Amino acid sequence: MKKEINIEKSQQKINPKKEAMKITILYVGIGLTWIFLSDRALEYLTEDSATVVLFSTYKGWLFVLVTGLVMYCLIKKWSTSVKEALKESNENLEELTATYEEVVAIEEELMKQNKELQISNYNLLESEQRYALAVEGVNDGVWEWDIKKDTHFYSTQYKKMLGYETNEIEDTKEQWMALVHQEDQERVFNNLDQYLKSQEGIYEDVYRMKCKNGEYKTILSRAVAVWNGEGEAIRMVGSHSDVTENKILEKNLNRAKAFSKRILDEVTVIVIIWDRDTLKLKEFNKYAEIATGYAKEEVIGKNWIDIFIPQDAKEQLIDLIKNATNIKEVQEHENQWVTKDGVKIDVLWNNKLLYDTEGNIDEIVSVGTNITERKQMESKLYRLAYYDILTELPNRAKFEVSISEKIQAMEPGQKCAILFMDIDNFKHINDTLGHTVGDELLVYISRYLDRCIKEPNIVSRIGGDEFVVYLQDVHTYEDVVDWINQLLMKLRKPWVLKKQEFFISLSIGVALFPDNGEDPIELMKNADTAMYCAKEKGKDQFAFYTKEMEEKTLYYIHMVNRIRKAIEKNEFSLVYQPFIDLETKEILGVEALIRWNHPTDGYISPVDFIPIAESNGMITQITKWVIKNAIEQKVEWKNKDVHLKMSVNLSGNDLVREEILEYIKSIIEDKKLKCKDFQIEITETAMMSNLDKAVDTLTKLRELGVQIALDDFGTGYSSLNYIKNLPIDVLKMDRDFINTIINENEEEALVSYVIKLAQALNLKVIAEGIETKEQEAFLLKNKCNMGQGYLYSKPIDPKNMEKIYKKYLSNID
Known part of the structure; x- marks a missing residue:
């Protein structure tokens, strides 16, 4: 519009006719006015003709000048208008x-769009054809709802899915509503409306x-709606998929998942699932929380090695995981975890690798016990x-x-030494000061040896007062001598206990490898021989094993002769140790114990001569001597109103000899004693050498009325399973057994169990070796019947025994 107005204005400015007319009229008007006015003025001013001519000339010049100036202005104005018109024309032309x-570009675009529209119409036609084919061909049902017109369309597959033919259900909303399960309708309508x-x-x-057959299928309905500018839904198109089997599978999976979760929550093992690459935890079950103290939320998504594995074990475990995952096999292994409280727990792991769809290890399930x-x-x-329980040193087996192992690892030419050490006069310490003091001495020596003897050397307590030492890399005889001398010199220092000094000495035997043996048993045997x-x-010496020491058998023969002479010369004597009722403190009886005071060698322990007497058969003579003297003492006490049950020990050899049974029977009858006042003590080990014969002998003794006590229970087989089948009346628990149990609080239940079971078998129980009030209180608490030990009396001679008994009677009175 602006362009059109500019063109019209330009045309008006340069109209030739109009412009020429304007100039002509202006020129004529000016000329006529000038002539008329100038002539009148001239007539008025002068009548002189010359003057008139002159002024006429001037008037003509002035007229030309004025008209020329006017013409110049008009022409200039017209030229300017022409110039502006031409300029505007050029601009309009551009x-x-x-x-x-x-216009040309728009025309081309319209032609292009027309072509594209033709293609789109063709594609749309094809698309509609494909849509129609897809609707009928897919497994899912397709539906369409024109919300404005409230018309519906349901595909053939939609109807077939529910078992209907095409014409059996109508394409209406009401029909769809009628097929939705009544329990689902309200929820479905609300969801659709929202x-x-x-x-x-x-x-x-x-x-x-609902299907045609009355069953119901679970349908997944998905759709998309179209809204107009006012926000009103005008059209909705969607599909129906039969997910009945999927829902069943989902239900089963949920059930399996719930079952698995219940197992994970209730199983008493640690179950974790972790990422193979990042080591981050994905699952952490309830028991893992209990075992470690960490809540699941504290560890999920974190590197479990950083949390649980001790610093010094992390690198090794990471290498193990890398190697295991590389070969796709994780072996069963153990490691330690650190709990939230800083406590280390031992865990045994079984692992299962989980793979992704491409067969790569994705996760690892670890189950830890x-x-x-x-x-x-x-x-x-x-x-x-x-x-060893007392000293905590390795025992003989270890x-x-x-x-x-060390001997097998030795290089050719290497030597070692075995030292067999025995504490001198240790039995004397036990008998005079009690086993508690003896145990303290053993602990003292063992701790000293443990401090002095370090790897690769070894020290061990193999029993009683015997220790053995292994010395490695022995080069010369002098090396061993120097070591022993240093040891003996330090041990000879007095040992102080309760302000009393004890001087310790050791007898040591040495056997060298390979000179004196090539295996542990032979070396220890020869070292033992050298020690003797x-x-x-x-005593207080050491000796190296030599072949000549095999003459030890001569000592055995010599000892046999000395025992025989001792029997003949009546060198033996009896001492008596009482056993009492723990509750009433009544002295119930005594145990007769043999002692040998050699005329020149002094006290010889039963441990030293009884085994030799048993091995050569002289034990029966000694047993008869003990029985005879014990019964005679019983008669003597009876005559003095000292009424004590007499208990005598029998060996395994005695039990297999018929003559012992007859001897006991005859001497009791001869002394006119009651058999119930006489008791026989036998050890478990003694019975096991010939169990059947031993049971037969003991049964016959019981039939006479003699009571049978099982001695030293806890040191031999210690099985209550066979005790119930033995003909015994009393169970005597060994002092070492009592000490061990009292020192181990968690074993108190075992003592109580033994006592209760023994009493359930109608057996009385005597606890041996009671030396402290604490032991007595413990046994009383556990309902033990009787006790025996240094707390009440050490083994004493008959006169002192009479005094103790009479003192007891006087206290009662």
């Missing part, structure tokens, strides 16, 4: 040219629809099996295994 080009109001997203719902208590029990059992030789030389 604008017209640009407009033309735009979706249409939301004006965004995709509609999705799951509900049940907390074996801390088991490891502790194994450690305890190991120590019980291989370490020593033999250890030195066997050292004792024979006066």
Whole structure:
């Protein structure tokens, strides 16, 4: 419009006719006015003709000048208008040219769009055909709802899915509503209404629809709606998928998942699932929380090695995991975890690799059993099996295994030494000061030896007062001598206990490998032989094993002769140790114990001569002597109103001899004693040498009325399973057994169990070796019947025994 106005204005400015007319009229008007006025003025001013001529000339010049100036102004104005008109015309021409080009471009675009529209119409036709084919061909049912017109369309597959033919259900909303399960209808309608109001997203719902056969299928309905500018839904298109089997599978999976979760929550093992690459935890079950003290939320998504594994074990475990995952096999293994409280627990792991769809290891399931208590029990059992309870040194079994391994590992030409050490006069300490003091001495010596003897050397207590030492890399005889001398020199220092000094000495025997033996058993045997030789030389000495020491058998023969002479010369004597009722403190009886005071060698322990007497058969003579003297003492006491049950020990050899049975029977009858006042004590080990014969002999003794006591229970087989089948009346628990149990509080239940079971078998129980009030209180608490030990009296002679008994009677009175 602006361009058109500019063109009209330009045309008006340069109209030639109009412009020429304006100039002509102006020129004529000016000329006529000038002539008329100038002539009148001239007539008025002068009448002189010359003057008139002159002024006429001037007037003509002035007229030309004025008219020329007027013409100049008019022409200039017209030229300027022409110039502006031409300029505007050029500008309009340029604008017209640009407009033309735009029109051409628009025409080309319209032609292109027309072509594309033709293609789109063709594609749309094809798409509609494909849509129609897809609707009929897919497994899912397709539906369409024109909300404005309230018309519906349901595909053939939609109807077939529910078992209907095409013409059996109508394409109406009411028909669809009627097929939805009644329990689902309210929820389905609410969800649909909320979706249409939301004006965004995709509609999705799951509900049940009734089939022609009356069954229901679970349908997944998905759709999308179209809204107009006012936010009103005008159209909705969707599909129906039969997910009945999927829902059943989902239900089963949920059930399996719930079952698995219940197992994970209730199983008493640690279960974790972790990422193979990042080591981050994905699952952490309830028991893992209990075992470690960490809540699941504290560890999920974190590197479990950083949390639980001790710093010094992390690198090794990471290498193990890398190697295992590389070969796609994780072996069963143990490691330690650190709990939230800083406590270390032992865990035994089984692992299962989980793979992704491409066969790569994705996750690892680790199931860990907390074996801390088991490891502790194994450690305890190991120590019980291989370490001495009192001194905590390795025992004989451990020593033999250890030195066997060391000998096998030796290079040719290497030597070692076995030292067999025995504490001199240790039996005397036990008998005079009590076993508690003896035990303290053993602990003192063992601790000293343990401090002095370090790897690769070994020290062990193999029983009683005997220790053995293994010395490695022995080069010369002098090396061993120097070591022994240093040891003996330090041990000869007085040992102080309760302000009393004790001087310790050791007898040591030495056997060298390989000169004196090539295996632990032979070396220890020969070292033991050398030790006895050292004792024979006066104790507090050492001796190296030599072939000549095999003459030890001569000592055996010599000892046999001395025992025989002792029997003949009546060198033996009896001492008596009482056993009492723990509750009333009544002295019930005494145990007769043999003693040998040699005329020149002094006191010889029963441990030293009884085994020799048993081995050569002289034990029966000694037993008869003991029985005879014990019964005679019983008669003497009876005549003095000292009424004590007499208890005598029998050996295993005695039990298999018929003559002992007859001897006991005859002497009791001869002394006119009651058999119930006489008691026989036998050890478990003695019975086991010939159990059947031993049971037969004991049964016959019981038939006479003699009571039978099982001595030293706890040191031999210690099984209550066979005790119930033995003909016994009394169970005597060994002092070492009592000490061990009292020192181990967790074993108190075992003592109580033994006592209760023994009493359930109608057996009386005597606890031997009671030396402290604490032991007495413990036994009383556990309902033990009787006790015997240094707390009440050490073994004493008959006169002192009479005094104790009479003192007891006077206290009662």
